[in-house]
Amino acid sequence: MSVPALSALVVKKTALGLFQVGKEGKYEIVVRNIGPTADPGPITVTDALPEGLTFASSPDTGVRVDGRVVTWTLDEGIPVDGEVTLTLFVRIGATTPPTVMNIVSVDSPTEQVDDAELVSDAGADVAPADPLAATGAEPAWLLALAALLMLVSGGLLLERRRRRTAGTEA
Structure with missing residues (x-):
């Protein structure tokens, strides 16, 4: 008899470093499985970028971009007490407001227990662009x-x- 998988995926998103108009910003997304069983996957991580931010790059495999929606698919799942770290680089456009709030969500066909935290957000203050150099x-x-x-x-x-x-x- 097979026991159905039960997991508690926990996602945490963090804005790293300075966010400044005209430059790139960096986010780190960590997805952990705190149990009680492995999540066999596929696990889908979706990040809807706020106004003013656009996708620049990600060194991770399984990433897809559709407009301002960035999606990673973790086909192999995550074992109990395991984690996957994803990195997202964004371009910060001239129309970016002084503060951005970026939200990431996680989805899995595996049943999630009460300890699961499937949504995380990360706020970042956005500095204005560097002044133009005197020519x-x-x-x-x-x-x-x-x-x-x-x-x-x-x-x-x-x-x-x-x-x-x-x-x-x-």
């Missing part, structure tokens, strides 16, 4: 403006002279 172009604009003014002034002086010369010849 030294300011003096170039002033020189271009001065050259334009000299050209217009020269043209006006030539026109005035031409009219004077034409007036004295008549």
Whole structure:
């Protein structure tokens, strides 16, 4: 007689390091099985990225991306007291709000006991983009403006002279 699998999957998501507009941010997702039996899988981990974040990369196998939804499939499951760590790199766009809350969820066909924690979130403050570096172009604009003014002034002086010369010849 076979005993059906019962597991308690626990997911924990953490934002690591600085999140700054124009750069990449890093999340770590840890899925543990605290028992009482192994979860034979497949286990699906789904991360719906919030507005302003887009998928950059993940070094893990079994990852799929559909728009802002990132999904990992753990075909082999997780043994009792085992864990799997997933890494997610995201691009932080200009429209990202000053604080983001990212939620991950776990699903398995195995029956989960009361200790299971199938959803986790991680908040991160988002720093503004680095200021633009000075390019030294300011003096170039002033020189271009001065050259334009000299050209217009020269043209006006030539026109005035031409009219004077034409007036004295008549």
